[in-house]
Amino acid sequence: MQNKEFNVDTLVVHGNKSYEEKTGAISFPIYQSATFRHPNFNESTGYDYSRQQNPTREEVECVVANLEKGIRGFGFSSGMAAITTVLTLFRPKDHIVVSEDLYGGTYRIFEEVFKNYGLEFTYVDTSNIDSVKEVIQENTVAIYIETPSNPMMRVTDIREISNIAQEINALLIVDNTFLTPYYQRPLQLGGDIVVHSGTKYLGGHNDTLAGFLVVKDEKLAAQIELLQMTSGAVLSPFDSWLIIRGIKTLGVRLEKQQENALQIAKWLEKHENIEKVYYIGLENHIGYEVNLKQSSGFGGMISFTVKDPSMVESILRNIKLIMYAESLGGVETLITYPLKQTHAAIPEEIRNKLGVNDRLIRLSVGVENVSDLIEDLEQALSV
């Protein structure tokens, strides 16, 4: 890997090689080939078959690994494919402690797929260190966290959790989709594996699915390399190229998204129809201080509750510029209703405990003009 030591806003642009050596192409080429000719008997160019490795995928894997300060990155066809691969590191009767406020699809794959293979999961509020300690078992092999969490924006202290993980010799797995390595680098805070839905901020344009894993340890890298190559849910050359291109503007996008999000969060807080705003950039947010200790930003994700549940439908019907759609992290501002969309798989009892209720709305703030966004919210909130 090259270009390791630049500042993060340079690194996103020049993530690995900056150009391809042979031709000088500044846009890294798409090697649309499934297989590679051997130069001679028992010789390889380093590329044999694209499930094993492909030059374009290798490039994006290096970019993401450099950004996360890891030693190896792995590209997958979606965030869920990356998460699936992580889970295949474990064996029946292994126990994993998980943040209870979690991306709905992650919860679903744990409960509806991996439980059937004998893995055990306990969900706790990982922003509370004592409650994590309480659920550690003899067979706990990993702690899996999201910070900030989705959709309640809870902040977990990565260093503190990593101390617990180290004590019991368990892996700390951190889903870093929301803040991205531009603002937060969990491997430097004690994490062992970083997980990404590259579909979100890394890609940034709502145009491709992607997932990544990054590690800092050679042994773990070798294990994941085998699992990735063997199970084969790898990122295609074209999608790898889209993510390389997307990451080049990660910095400018996130800065603008964060600036917009802060203004919108402050505006929402003052609105008479709004009950509560969850944005980690607000000083009154419960996780504000912990987040400041471990990251350099707040990102562009806001959740809020309206006072009257019937407002949800009227907002979703009346927004014009902002689009009612799942997903997040792109240049377009999207609004979601977690109860019916991203978190429908989570049992009612847990949802209620978390606050994922019929009044909660999530906003992924884009890069549009902030006055246009506020104007759109204003008209939708006052219908």
Ligand SMILES: *Cc1c(COP(=O)(O)O)cnc(C)c1O
């Ligand atoms: C979207 C998302 C995922 C799943 O990623 P896909 O690319 O949709 O498969 C995992 N974790 C978080 C936090 C997400 O937002």
